[in-house]
Every structure is written in structure tokens, then in C-alpha cells.
Amino acid sequence: MSRRSMVPWILAGLLLAAYGLSRANDREVRLTAEVSSADHELGEGYFSLGGDATFVVKPGSDLFRFLSSHRGQKITILLTEGESRHLSKLKR
Secondary structure (H helix, E strand, O other): OOHHHHHHHHHHHHHHHHHHHHHHOOOEEEEEEEOOOOHHHHHOOEEEOOOOOEEEEOOOOOOHHHHHHOOOOOEEEEEEEOOOOOOOOOOO
């Protein structure tokens, strides 16, 4: 096989690899930000993560304890697509 005939195959392989990497990145988001919460917001479970996100968590939960103990510190949160899809049900 000559070099000229290999070029299209190499380009196709590179494009396929680039597409695969871009799709893999669509399935997760990594957020690194400083946790902040004013005292009156903390009681209601509101936490700001930099300027990108605000979390509202149930006071007393594990996530609430984690975020409140890391106020003023930088943390990294990794959000990924779930293994299976299911409907959430609200408990009243």
C-alpha cells in the first residue's frame, strides 16, 4: 500500500478518534469551585459553587454535612451519566 493511499485511512481514523473523545466528554462534567454559603442560606441548604452552580440540599443529609464542612474551600465535583434511567418520585 502506498503512502498516498494510506492518508485517507489515517485521516478517517483520526476523525473517528476525535469523535469518540468528544462523545466521552459529553457524559461527564467536572466542576472545581469554592463552596460558599451565607449563614441564613446555610440553614435552608443553599450552597454556591463559584459562579457556576448553586446547590440546594436537604439539611442534615450527608451532602449537606460535606458542603457545610468545606465552606470557604475549593472542591471538585464530578457529574456523570447514570448507569440506568429511572423516574424519580417525590416523597411527600
